[in-house]
Amino acid sequence: MTDKERSTARNRRNRRIATAACWLAVTPAAAWTVLRLAGSDRGPLVQAVAFTPYAAAGSLLPLALSLALRRRAAAVVAAATALALIGAVAPRAIAAPQPAAGGPALRLLTANLLKGEADPARLIDLVRTHRVDVLAVQEFTPEIATELDRLGLDALLPHRVLNPEVGTTGSGLYARFPLGEGGFRRNPGFLFTQAYGTLAVPGAPPVRVESAHPAAPYAVHMVPEWRTDLRGQPPATPRGRLSILAGDFNATLDHAPLRTLIDTGYVDAADAAGAGLVGTWGPYDGDLIPPVTIDHVLVDRRIAVRSAAVYALPGSDHRAVLAELRLPAAV
Incomplete structure (x- = not known):
């Protein structure tokens, strides 16, 4: 195998590793989003749902990783996940209009x-x-x-x-x-x-x-x-x-x-x-x-x-x- 072929193989392997790492990071956050939006808080999942604000903050990490590694599909899913979770919890930090x-x-x-x-x-x-x-x-x-x-x-x-x-x-x-x-x-x-x-x-x-x-x-x-x-x-x-x-x-x-x-x-x-x-x-x-x-x-x-x-x-x-x-x- 020539040096060029070894370099190409190494690059392919690195890309596969990067892709796998991105999806490993994105998948839990995406699953949490589905759990939260679907209202599927049953069994052992009930306690986990209580920590959704922390999951929302953590959802930015898979997005940053996917963007840094230029994995477009993972980045799209990570962005949708972050928007959904943050959109669910962020309004709690903003005062709402009140009745007169x-x-x-x-x-x-x-x-x-x-x-x-x-x-x-x-x-x-x-x-x-x-x-x-x-x-x-x-x-x-x-x-x-x-x-x-x-x-x-x-x-x-x-x-x-x-x-x-x-x-x-x-x-x-x-x-x-x-x-x-x-x-x-x-x-x-x-x-x-x-x-x-x-x-x-x-x-x-x-x-x-x-x-x-x-x-x-x-x-x-x-x-x-x-x-x-x-x-x-x-x-x-x-x-x-x-x-x-x-x-x-x-x-x-x-x-x-x-x-x-x-x-x-x-x-x-x-x-x-x-x-x-x-x-x-x-x-x-x-x-x-x-x-x-x-x-x-x-x-x-x-x-x-x-x-x-x-x-x-x-x-x-x-x-x-x-x-x-x-x-x-x-x-």
């Missing part, structure tokens, strides 16, 4: 208390500092209920619907304004309870508020319960009473069941405020898992979202979510 709600402001804070192990003083500080009007809590225990009132929550938010339970299943609602029609219901999945009530804010129509806590898809056998609990969440009522769902949904905006719930007439407050990519669940115990956004404040589309922010809550593996809202004016 002319009623009073409402500040709502939601927090998963991790079996009552969250720092109650920090929670009280958040309520006091941000002049919170409604507090929704999950994994609410008798011990932390007592401690919160000892620290002054009963004076800050005197109206409440509480169902404290030992472990992870308790739920509670605290409010500055009267709460009527209160109670709690138990989800069928992991038996988490959800406290609810109708808030009477002066100058606004009645608002139904519920502390949401569907089952977590922490294992494959829990996925059916997770889907059942999400399907069982109260839908929005665009032509009826205003509704707010706030809590630990154990789902991100990339999960189809949560998007289906939102499509009934809700808006995710953080998404609407341009803060929808801020992680709310760590875990923060040393595990190499990046934060994901599973805690949400879902509000009726007639309610304007002024801002949304996430705050650390020592003792819990969740962060608290604060949404500043403006309600429609009472007719």
Whole structure:
């Protein structure tokens, strides 16, 4: 074999290697795109879907590789993949136009208390500092209920619907304004309870508020319960009473069941405020898992979202979510 023939063979081999490398990089991102856009979050794929924002950022790497190696077909697929994934998640970082709600402001804070192990003083500080009007809590225990009132929550938010339970299943609602029609219901999945009530804010129509806590898809056998609990969440009522769902949904905006719930007439407050990519669940115990956004404040589309922010809550593996809202004016 001549030197020219050896050089030609080497070049062909290098081109094949480059092509294979590009397709090996592009294929996982393309598969993730199909999974996300098709809403195929079932079985073990449910947990993976939660990390779609990271997959979207990573989708730029196969594109850069394909362009650098001049592999046109792989570059086209990589570009389509990156556009689809980034297009699905990037709007969460951009504030959306809001309805012209002319009623009073409402500040709502939601927090998963991790079996009552969250720092109650920090929670009280958040309520006091941000002049919170409604507090929704999950994994609410008798011990932390007592401690919160000892620290002054009963004076800050005197109206409440509480169902404290030992472990992870308790739920509670605290409010500055009267709460009527209160109670709690138990989800069928992991038996988490959800406290609810109708808030009477002066100058606004009645608002139904519920502390949401569907089952977590922490294992494959829990996925059916997770889907059942999400399907069982109260839908929005665009032509009826205003509704707010706030809590630990154990789902991100990339999960189809949560998007289906939102499509009934809700808006995710953080998404609407341009803060929808801020992680709310760590875990923060040393595990190499990046934060994901599973805690949400879902509000009726007639309610304007002024801002949304996430705050650390020592003792819990969740962060608290604060949404500043403006309600429609009472007719």
